[in-house]
Amino acid sequence: MIHLPNDDNTCGWYQALPDAPAKAQLQGEEHADYVVLGAGFAGLAMARRLAVLSPESRILLIDAQRIGQGASGRNSGFVIDLPHKFALEHPDPAHKQKLLSLNRSAIAQLSRLVKQHDIDCQWSAVGKYQGAVGARGEAYLDHFEHLMTDLGEPFEHVGGAELAKVLGTNYYSRAIYTPGGYLMQPAALVRGLGESLPENVTIFENSPIRSLRKAGGNWVLQGDHGVVKTPELLLGTSIFTREFDYLKNRLLPVMTFASWTRPLADAEMQRYGGQLNWGLTPADHAGTTLRMTADRRILIRNTYKHVPKYGASISDAMRQQIQDDHRQVFLARYPALTEVPFTHTWGGVYAISRNFTNFFGQLDDGVYASACDNGVGAAWGTISGTLLADYVMGASSTALTDIRQVTGMPSLNPPEPLLGLGVRSRIQLAKWQSRSEL
Incomplete structure (x- = not known):
């Protein structure tokens, strides 16, 4: 049983937005070159970057809710450039400088997108x-x-x-x-990023995925009313990554x-x-x-x-x-x-x-994730999602090298009930x- 977000309907940021037509729901059988699961900051950045790097590919972006209803639309509206609190305590100055550079790259990227697509989100x-x-x-x-x-x-x-x-x-x-x-206004920014994705990205909203399995060289994602088959799956699911049996007992x-x-x-x-x-x-x-x-x-x-x-x-x-x-x-x-x-x-x-460590990289054959933002999702989700797409596509850059050096494996948690x-x-x-x- 996969536990879904089950968010309340009282998020002020989202409720303040004008109504927008819902995207299609997953119906029937779909095939895609790449599937991105989770349409928060990380998933949106993954889908956008994949579409730019491989414009001939079919990319699906799937979310269990409306875009902007989840965690990325529920924060306090900060996009922070500095390493966040505990990361500032890191003993290696070079580690902190890499985090700072990555966060600022995310801010620059979001600034360009807000201006390019005229996203009304109180960006300042x-x-x-x-x-x-x-x-x-x-x-x-x-x-x-x-x-x-x-x-x-x-x-x-x-x-x-x-x-x-x-x-x-x-x-x-x-x-x-x-x-x-x-x-910024987080729900407005997330919705605007979703509405401005390249044409080779297809969005399915209100489409929870109930199970994930490997069959015939593809990953099979089973929804309530449809199924998706893909050789490459990118998880922008943060805490929900553990619902697919990845990073279990680590988040x-x-x-x-x-x-x-x-x-x-x-x-x-x-x-x-x-x-x-x-x-x-x-x-x-x-x-x-x-x-x-x-x-x-x-x-x-x-x-x-x-x-x-x-x-x-x-x-x-x-x-x-x-x-x-x-x-x-x-x-x-x-x-x-x-x-x-x-x-x-x-x-x-x-x-x-x-251990306040972010995960970035490959989880399984054809499965990749950026997970565990440790409370700084807007900047980190944006840059980690972008660079994860680069990683999947075999691109190289200083930023990709940096993010691989500052991330790692979240430590194991003690068992319940001790953990809780x-x-x-x-x-x-x-x-x-x-x-x-x-």
């Missing part, structure tokens, strides 16, 4: 803030400053008073601003949650008093991510859950409790906006590994330790 080069609330957060900021100095990357100190003019709240003591990150499914407001009215904007279109991540990684969107919505993101059954692990009651917690976080920062309601609360599942107990305990400990930064 505004950098990001990393903010501290109190002493614990400031200690993390001090450490981040040392890491940035060692990396040779530019940054700016932002004091509490100056920061309040941007954020519209004096809740934070100070921040470090880094200029290389971008902000951890974690869901993080966000809530946002309706767009602020003019009078509310005056009381808010800050700027539009900025993003702040917490200095303490278990703290709160905060955003003001270009269309006047305030977004709160925190809370992590271990979700062995993905969306089916989350109940309506649990989601309501998360929204209540987010509400307290919101009011602590914006007490003058008590009448502004949350309109959506949603979760998105992603894969992490115990350990992950839940670690999440609870991090929440308690970071309570002053929430």
